[in-house]
Amino acid sequence: ATPMSIMTATGRGAQAGVLIKNAEALERFEKIDTLIVDKTGTLTEGKPRLTAVLPEAGHEEVDVLRLAATLEKGSEHPLAEAIVAGTQDRGVALGSASDFEAVTGKGVKGVVDGKRVALGNMKLLADLGMQATELAEKANARRDDGETVMFVILEDSIAGLVSVADPVKESAPAALKALHGLGFTIIMATGDNERTAKAVAARLGIDEIRADVLPEDKARIIRELQQQGRKVAMAGDGVNDAPALAQADVGIAMGTGADVAIESAGITLVKGNLDGIVRARRLARATMRNIR
Ligand code: ADP
Ligand code: MG
Secondary structure, X not given: OOHHHHHHHHHHHHHOOEEEOOHHXXXXXXXXXXXXXXXXXXXXXXXXXXXXXXXXXXXXXXXXXXXXHHHHOOOOOHHHHHHHHHHHHOOOOOOOEXXXXXXXXXEEEEEEOOEEEEEEOHHHHHHOOOOOOOHHHHHHHHHOXXXXXXXXXXXXXXXXXXXXXXXXXXXXXXXXXXXXHOOOEEEEEOOOOHHHHHHHHHHHOOOEEEOOOOHHHHHHHHHHHHHOOOOEEEEEOXXXXXXXXXXXXXXXXXXXXOHHHHHHOOEEEOOOOOHHHHHHHHHHHHHHHHHO
16 A cells, blocks of 8 residues: 555544554454454453352352452452442442462452452353352353352352453444454354353354453464464453464554553554544455555
């Protein structure tokens, strides 16, 4: 493309909140056939809210909340913020935590009021050599509503579950429909549970899901698709997404996300508005058409 046509395209993009880093990003974006999208914070608002606390027999709701929130005080994960805020809203006082440890893609561990406590997903449960109880049924009903369920583990048994909801972005349904119309294959990649991922994907007409993936898996999934000859863009917002954004032919970061994600991306959607992906594609097409 001529420098002039690229300047026009990037200028138009910028006005609409779509920051295109350079000519290369624009040129590459025109050839993309596959779009990988992160779920939390990319398809969803990324502002989860605590919706339910389900104690295991012999435990009280307030105790489950107190253990969960006291531990999550040490975490910066959006799920942690939701649990802490929801607990404070319910007027439950926090205890004292020590030996905090974040387990990437799985949850958190530590000591609360002198007892070993862990909080996280099925992978964390498996790491601790534990199995889900009858509560799993209730957990599945929540997941089918698109919620994220986490187990609260006290010493060697499950004390209960906490569940959070993170609504889909207003811009997501129309943007994904338009992207399908433009011929993209859209694949959701998420560290969240498969059931939750399916529920969210179904609302958005996404046909492929890679759930329960660890951060390093996202970059690997992209590499494999590239080896099959696909041209892959990745949209994400988190620190966890940075390697995948860098691996993709074009990385698309949410301006609302982590700085390292933005630095790794060729395109930034200033307000995280997914319509920006459609706009970027149209700008790329128009620019390339001008010069052929
Ligand atoms: P993503 O942003 O793709 O959903 P993450 O890798 O950040 O994925 O997290 C994957 C899963 O690990 C979460 O859905 C949750 O079950 C668990 N998890 C991660 N961090 C925490 C945390 N601080 N508290 C509870 N669960 C967590
Ligand atoms: Mg995310």
